[in-house]
Amino acid sequence: MEILNRYFLEISYKGTSYHGWQTQPNAVAVQEVLNKALEIFFRKPIETLGCGRTDTGVHATQFYLHFDLENEFLAADYLNIIKSLNGLLAYDIAIKNIFKVKRDAHARFDAISRSYQYHIHFNKNPFKTDTSWLVRDQLDIMAMNHAAAILMQYDDFGAFCKSNADNFTNICKITKAEWEVTDEGLIFHITANRFLRNMVRAIVGTLVEVGKRKLKTSDLHLIIQSQNRSTAGASVPACGLFLTSVIYPYIK
Incomplete structure (x- = not known):
């Protein structure tokens, strides 16, 4: 059985072109675009969970999300991950930081x-x-x-x-x-x-x-x-x- 590691991503985005953060069936959302970039980079489907949901057209200068992956990275790997993901994303979404957290850390429920x-x-x-x-x-x-x-x-x-x-x-x-x-x-x-x-x-x-x-x-x-x-x-x-x-x- 694989042991999964949990990572937080800190991102920012201009929400003008998106129907909010959360993936929707008939509209493009930030989460959908980000998940596709993560899937391309890690070469496997990645499911993310955000710190909340923003409405259509709302922006975020700081937004956190978490995802699970069996890979464990060194701190030296983080800059390459950030650079590569930003290269896959459009101008209006930016990766600012990535870091490992405890297995039960939760981007939504842990925010105070x-x-x-x-x-x-x-x-x-x-x-x-x-x-x-x-x-x-x-x-x-x-x-x-x-x-x-x-x-x-x-x-x-x-x-x-x-x-x-x-x-x-x-x-x-x-x-x-x-x-x-x-x-x-x-x-x-x-x-x-x-x-x-x-x-x-x-x-x-x-x-x-x-x-x-x-x-x-x-x-x-x-x-x-x-x-x-x-x-x-x-x-x-x-x-x-x-x-x-x-x-x-x-x-x-």
Whole structure:
């Protein structure tokens, strides 16, 4: 009986051309493309499991996945593996690191924290079309930050979860939620132990409604307490959303 070794891959990708991370029957996903590259390099089918799933058009500057292989590599082999896999992949997916982990390490369930950014710009810019959302309204940033702070007072975010999602619980612990003003627009930073499907885009949509003064800051309390998706704002476009950090207790 073969003893399998478990490896983590750290990757980044621009999600514009993909229907999210997870392989789908009738659309091209990042996982499918990556699995094919791994199969070519290792000359055998490779099944991967990611740290989560991203929606169509969402990007990741840091994303982890694991796979099992009977081969055991030396540290000196890793640079060649990274270089070879990057040579097999298109420009919009990059291998950043590979390393061996314990046999029971799990890319999804072992993650203790995840961080996202959402990017907004206010002036037409062809170079931001796929990576930021163009907003033409003036926004009250102070009100948006006051509303964002309210999120950290709660742990049930059913009001921001996609309808009919298969979550076993809507409980999440948000540890950071704030807007940053940049030279080119705004970046929303949010960190939590876990996220519900479509949660970040729904939160951003609601906070932008506050910024447009269509909702009051205090309305966040009522929306969250309702646990009803229809009370929150519309989900913003996927193009501005980035998964930026995934933290594990055994990765420094």
